[in-house]
Amino acid sequence: MNKLEGTYSGRYISGHVPENVFPENGISSRAAYEFIHEELNLDGNPELNLATFVTTWMEPEADKLYMENAHKNFIDNFEYPQIKKIETRIVRILSELYSLKDENKFFGASTIGSSESIMLALLAQKWNWKNKMKSEGKDCSNPNIVFGADTHVVWDKFARYFDVEPKIVPLDENTLRVSPEKLVSMVDENTIAVGAVMGTTFTGAYDDVKKINELLEDLKNKTGNDVPIHVDAASGGFITPFIEPELEWDFRLNHVKSINVSGHKFGLVYPGLGWILFRDRKDLPEDLMFYVNYLGDEMPTYTLNFSRSSSNIAAQYYNILRMGKAGYKKIAENVMDNAKYLAEKLKNVKDIELVSAAEHIPVITFRKVSEDEYSLFDLSSEMKKFGWIIPAYSLPENASHMVLMRIVVREGLSMDMIDLLYDNILEGIKNLQGNADKMRQISPRKGHFVS
Numbered sequence: 001m002n003k004l005e006g007t008y009s010g011r012y013i014s015g016h017v018p019e020n021v022f023p024e025n026g027i028s029s030r031a032a033y034e035f036i037h038e039e040l041n042l043d044g045n046p047e048l049n050l051a052t053f054v055t056t057w058m059e060p061e062a063d064k065l066y067m068e069n070a071h072k073n074f075i076d077n078f079e080y081p082q083i084k085k086i087e088t089r090i091v092r093i094l095s096e097l098y099s100l101k102d103e104n105k106f107f108g109a110s111t112i113g114s115s116e117s118i119m120l121a122l123l124a125q126k127w128n129w130k131n132k133m134k135s136e137g138k139d140c141s142n143p144n145i146v147f148g149a150d151t152h153v154v155w156d157k158f159a160r161y162f163d164v165e166p167k168i169v170p171l172d173e174n175t176l177r178v179s180p181e182k183l184v185s186m187v188d189e190n191t192i193a194v195g196a197v198m199g200t201t202f203t204g205a206y207d208d209v210k211k212i213n214e215l216l217e218d219l220k221n222k223t224g225n226d227v228p229i230h231v232d233a234a235s236g237g238f239i240t241p242f243i244e245p246e247l248e249w250d251f252r253l254n255h256v257k258s259i260n261v262s263g264h265k266f267g268l269v270y271p272g273l274g275w276i277l278f279r280d281r282k283d284l285p286e287d288l289m290f291y292v293n294y295l296g297d298e299m300p301t302y303t304l305n306f307s308r309s310s311s312n313i314a315a316q317y318y319n320i321l322r323m324g325k326a327g328y329k330k331i332a333e334n335v336m337d338n339a340k341y342l343a344e345k346l347k348n349v350k351d352i353e354l355v356s357a358a359e360h361i362p363v364i365t366f367r368k369v370s371e372d373e374y375s376l377f378d379l380s381s382e383m384k385k386f387g388w389i390i391p392a393y394s395l396p397e398n399a400s401h402m403v404l405m406r407i408v409v410r411e412g413l414s415m416d417m418i419d420l421l422y423d424n425i426l427e428g429i430k431n432l433q434g435n436a437d438k439m440r441q442i443s444p445r446k447g448h449f450v451s
C-alpha cells in the first residue's frame with residue numbers, strides 16, 4: 001500500500017513512509033516537509049479555535065525574531081546574556097505594570113506558561129510558611145492551600161504534586177462565583193496561601209481580590225495569622241491594567257505577594273510563555289534557588305524545567321516595544337467591544353441564556369435554557385461542521401449540573417466573522433432541532449477539555 005499516492009509529497013518519493021517506526025533510511029527534505037505539512041493540514045484552523053485563549057498570530061517581524069532566536073537555549077545565560085537581560089527588563093516592566101513601587105525589589109522570571117508560574121509561586125509560599133512555622137517551633141507537616149472550585153486544574157495539580165491539602169471552596173449556585181468570605185473562612189494556621197483568579201477558566205469571572213485582601217487583613221489583625229494571596233492573572237494580566245487601571249487587584253494590595261500572567265494569552269505571543277512576578281525578592285526563599293555553574297557562569301535559576309528556546313521572550317519584548325501601553329490598550333478595547341457585540345447578538349437566541357458577557361476579559365459563556373431536544377455538547381459538535389471550535393463543559397462543584405459553552409474573543413475574530421459565527425450558531429441550532437431524535441442516538445456527549 002502506497003500511503004503517499006495522490007498526495008503532493010508523492011511527487012518526490014515513491015513507496016511507503018513508515019509512520020510509526022524509526023525509518024532505516026531518510027527521504028528528501030522536500031518530501032519530508034510535504035508529508036508532514038499535509039498531515040498537519042488536518043488540524044483545526046487556529047483562527048477559528050474559539051476555545052483557546054492562546055495567541056495564534058504575530059506580526060511578520062515578531063515571527064522573524066521568533067525564528068532568529070529559536071536555536072538559542074534560554075538557560076545558557078553565559079552564552080546568551082542579552083536575551084537574559086531582555087527577560088529581566090520584561091520582569092521589571094510587568095512589575096511596574098502591576099504597581100510595584102519599589103523598583104529595587106522586583107523579582108520574577110519567564111516560564112513556559114502560567115502553570116509553571118503558579119507551581120513556582122505556590123512552592124515559594126509553601127517554603128515561606130514552613131520557615132515561619134519552624135521559627136515558631138510549630139508543626140509544619142500539614143500545609144493547606146485555599147482556592148475556589150473554579151480555578152484552573154493546575155491549582156489541584158500543585159496540591160497533589162507538592163503534597164499540600166487543597167481546601168476548595170465550591171461555587172455559589174446563584175452567582176456561580178466563590179465568595180471572598182467563604183474563601184477566607186477556610187484559612188487556618190496551616191494555610192500557605194489563598195488563590196484569587198483574574199479571569200476564571202470556566203466563565204471569565206474575576207475574584208474580588210480587594211475584598212479577599214481586606215478580609216485577610218482583618219484576620220491578621222485579630223489572630224496575627226498573615227496569609228499571602230497569589231493572583232492567577234493568566235488571562236486578565238494583559239487586559240485589566242490597560243482598560244480598568246482603577247481596579248485594585250495587584251501589588252497595591254498588601255497581601256498580594258505573587259502574580260502570574262500568560263505571555264501567550266493576551267500578552268500576544270505564541271504558546272510557551274508565562275511570567276511569575278514576586279512582590280519582593282525576599283518572598284522567594286533562598287533555598288529554592290539553584291545556582292548552576294557548569295555552563296561558564298554562576299547562574300541562579302528558579303524554574304521547573306531547564307532548556308527552552310529564547311523565541312517567546314524576544315517576541316514578548318517586540319510586542320512591548322512595538323505597541324506600548326497604547327497598543328495593548330487598543331487591542332484590549334477592540335476584543336472587549338467585539339465580545340460585547342457578540343453577547344448582544346446572542347441575547348436574541350431563544351434557546352440559550354448568557355452566563356457571562358465579557359465583564360473584564362473577552363469571554364462569553366452561555367447555557368441552554370432547557371435540556372430538551374439537544375444539548376450544548378451537540379451544538380459544539382454541530383459548530384465543528386462550520387469549522388468553529390467552541391467547547392461545551394460542565395461547571396465545577398456546586399454547579400456541576402450546569403453545562404456551558406464558552407467563546408474567547410481574540411484579536412482575529414472581527415465583527416464580520418462574529419456575524420458569520422452568529423448565523424452559524426442559529427443554523428446549527430436549527431439543524432439540531434430538526435434532528436433531535438437522531439442526534440440523541442448518535443451524540444457522543446463528550447465535553448472538550450477546558451484549557
Ligand SMILES: Cc1ncc(COP(=O)(O)O)c(C=O)c1O
Nearest residue numbers: 113114115152199201234262451
Ligand atoms: C486562569 C488560568 N490559570 C492558569 C492557566 C494555565 O495557563 P497556561 O496554559 O499558561 O499554563 C489557564 C489556562 O487557560 C487559566 O485560564
